[in-house]
Amino acid sequence: MLILGIETSCDDTGIAIIKVSGKKRPIFKILSNVISSQIKVHQKYGGVVPNLAAREHLRNIEPCLKTAFSPRHLRAGQASKIKPEHIDLIAVTIGPGLIPSLLIGVHFAKTLAYKWQKPIVGVNHIEAHILANLLENKEIKFPAIALVVSGGHTQLILIKKIGDYKILGETRDDAAGECFDKVAKLLRLGYPGGPEIAAQAAKYKIRTTKYEIQLPRPMINHKNYDFSFSGLKTAVLYKVKDMKKINVPEMCYEVQQAIIDVLIEKTLRAAKEYKVRTIILSGGVAANEELRKQFKLKIGNCSCIRGARKLKIDFLVPPKILCTDNAAMIAVAGYFGAKRRPAQRDIKANANLRIGQ
Ligand code: KG4
Ligand code: ZN
Numbered sequence: 001m002l003i004l005g006i007e008t009s010c011d012d013t014g015i016a017i018i019k020v021s022g023k024k025r026p027i028f029k030i031l032s033n034v035i036s037s038q039i040k041v042h043q044k045y046g047g048v049v050p051n052l053a054a055r056e057h058l059r060n061i062e063p064c065l066k067t068a069f070s071p072r073h074l075r076a077g078q079a080s081k082i083k084p085e086h087i088d089l090i091a092v093t094i095g096p097g098l099i100p101s102l103l104i105g106v107h108f109a110k111t112l113a114y115k116w117q118k119p120i121v122g123v124n125h126i127e128a129h130i131l132a133n134l135l136e137n138k139e140i141k142f143p144a145i146a147l148v149v150s151g152g153h154t155q156l157i158l159i160k161k162i163g164d165y166k167i168l169g170e171t172r173d174d175a176a177g178e179c180f181d182k183v184a185k186l187l188r189l190g191y192p193g194g195p196e197i198a199a200q201a202a203k204y205k206i207r208t209t210k211y212e213i214q215l216p217r218p219m220i221n222h223k224n225y226d227f228s229f230s231g232l233k234t235a236v237l238y239k240v241k242d243m244k245k246i247n248v249p250e251m252c253y254e255v256q257q258a259i260i261d262v263l264i265e266k267t268l269r270a271a272k273e274y275k276v277r278t279i280i281l282s283g284g285v286a287a288n289e290e291l292r293k294q295f296k297l298k299i300g301n302c303s304c305i306r307g308a309r310k311l312k313i314d315f316l317v318p319p320k321i322l323c324t325d326n327a328a329m330i331a332v333a334g335y336f337g338a339k340r341r342p343a344q345r346d347i348k349a350n351a352n353l354r355i356g357q
Contacts, residue, residue, distance in 0.1 A: 001088040002031075004068075004112070005331030008057045008105030009097025009125045010151065011038040011048045014327030015064040017074075017082060018135075020335055028135050028335070031075045031082065032068045033328045036060040039191065046185040048151075054100035061108050084116050091334020094122035095353030096152065102349035110347060121338040122347045123330050126153060126355045127165070129282040131336065132318040132329035141277035141314055147267045149291075150283035150325075151177035151192070154263075156225045156270055157355060159280075162336050165356035168270055169225025176259050177285045179229035183236050183255050187248055197252045198288055204249030213239060213250050215258045220265050227266065232258055260291050264298055271313060275306055278314040287323040 001021075007014035013036040019029045038056045042048050067073050074082060092109035095102060106122075113120040130146045144159045145168075154171040174182065177194055184193025189200065215235050218228045236255060240246055271279050279299055285291065299315040322329060338344075 001335075002082065002086055003089045003091055003331040003334055004087045005123075005327035005329070005334060006061075006090065006092040006105045006109045007125075007128075007325055007327040007330045008061065008101050008108075009093045009095070010101060010325060011042055011053045011056075012036065012325040013038075013057050013060040013064050014325060014330070015061070015068040016327035016331050017068055017087070018328055018331040025139070026134075026335060027137055028332050029075075030135060030328045032073050033326055034064045034067045034073065035326055036064050043191045046191050047181060048098070050098040050100045053098060054104055057101055057104040061104060065112075084112075087116065087118055089334060089338055090116075090118050090120045091123050091331050091337065092120065092347070093125045093128065093330050094347060095125065095350035097125055097349075097351060099349060099351040102351065106347060106349045119338065119343060120347055121334045121341070121344050123333045123337055124353055124355050125325075125330075126155065126157075127337075128329040128333035129323075130157070130159070130280055131162070131332045132282055132322045132326070133280055133316040134332050135322055135328055136318065138316055140280065140316065143274060143276045144278035144280055145267065145271050145274060145276045146280040146282060147263060148283045149176040149263065149281070149285035151175060151181060153283065154227050154229070155355070156267060158270070158274055158276075163340050167354070167356055168274075169227065169266065171227040171229060173228050173230035174233060176227070176229055176263065177283070179233050179255075179259060180285065182233045183252075186233070186236055186240060187246070187251065189248075189252075192284075194285060194288060197256055198290065200249045200252035201256045201290070204247075204253040213247070213254045215239075215254050217258050217261050217265075220262050225266055225270050227262060229259065256288070256290060259285075260288075260294055263291065264295055267295075268298060268302065271302065276313065277306075277311055278316060281315070281317040282323060284324040286317055287320040292317055 005016040016033040017031040158166045181193035189196040
């Protein structure tokens with residue numbers, strides 16, 4: 001079966017075509033995955049401007065669709081074979097996200113479904129980030145726990161099976177990615193802030209000068225699974241004001257490490273409490289090399305006791321290109337969504353859509 005995925009929840013316009021095969025369990029293969037980034041448009045504002053994002057989605061979405069079907073872009077062997085009439089399902093992000101952006105994707109998807117006479121399914125963007133892992137033909141052993149860290153969300157989610165989600169904790173203020181972006185703005189680095197901070201932090205490690213800057217690890221010892229990152233951003237602001245000269249690489253190293261320490265500590269604690277077999281890391285911040293490396297290292301030493309058995313905990317993280325927003329992950333989530341609720345007619349954008357409700 002072929003699924004067309006559409007993603008416009010924030011500032012990336014994404015159109016993808018995936019193929020689903022396999023008898024025992026579905027195997028997902030990306031045939032095309034087009035992403036049109038709006039970084040240049042939002043860069044000068046240091047963050048996403050919703051109405052500008054919607055205007056750009058409107059401008060880019062049709063060219064992205066054409067590219068997705070173009071023989072030059074389609075995966076080798078599929079060239080010129082795939083046409084709109086071969087698509088079996090259209091999957092589109094309905095939330096959470098920015099409403100002006102979401103509306104463009106939802107209306108575009110509905111128009112295509114009407115024009116091509118195809119079924120349509122609405123997808124939760126957070127579920128899609130989690131299921132991006134299946135694109136690598138990986139298997140999730142349940143129960144699993146997912147840490148979704150993006151520009152808009154930081155959530156720790158318990159997964160009993162695909163479709164059965166429970167939010168264990170989430171950020172009370174800024175998301176982890178938002179913290180990266182805001183600190184980068186404060187330090188006058190570029191946008192998006194995550195990759196900029198990571199690049200600066202890597203420079204510090206090479207120089208290994210005296211370690212002067214120390215930042216808090218917010219809520220790390222709280223018993224619940226909630227997070228808070230706005231205080232970290234404020235702590236950086238005070239340091240910047242107090243210090244005559246800022247060592248930017250050192251500051252970035254410490255901010256990144258503070259975020260990583262909190263994320264790993266809380267995820268591992270939840271993994272042990274719920275005796276999970278898999279830890280999933282996903283969302284844009286999961287592209288952070290240090291976060292991936294340190295998670296892998298810590299999980300490598302962990303196991304869970306189930307009954308009389310001691311089991312290794314698997315660690316899943318998508319390749320970096322599939323961590324940030326893309327439509328291939330929307331198509332995968334659409335596959336499962338359509339199985340749960342076939343023939344959807346009431347597709348509506350919902351900026352505050354929550355997973356597991
Ligand atoms: O999932 P995503 O593409 O969009 C949302 O759904 O929000 O995530 C974007 C976020 C941005 O805040 C960006 O700074 C962050 O992911 N990000 C990173 C890295 N690459 C992207 N954060 C830390 N390190 C990175 N390498
Ligand atoms: Zn996202």
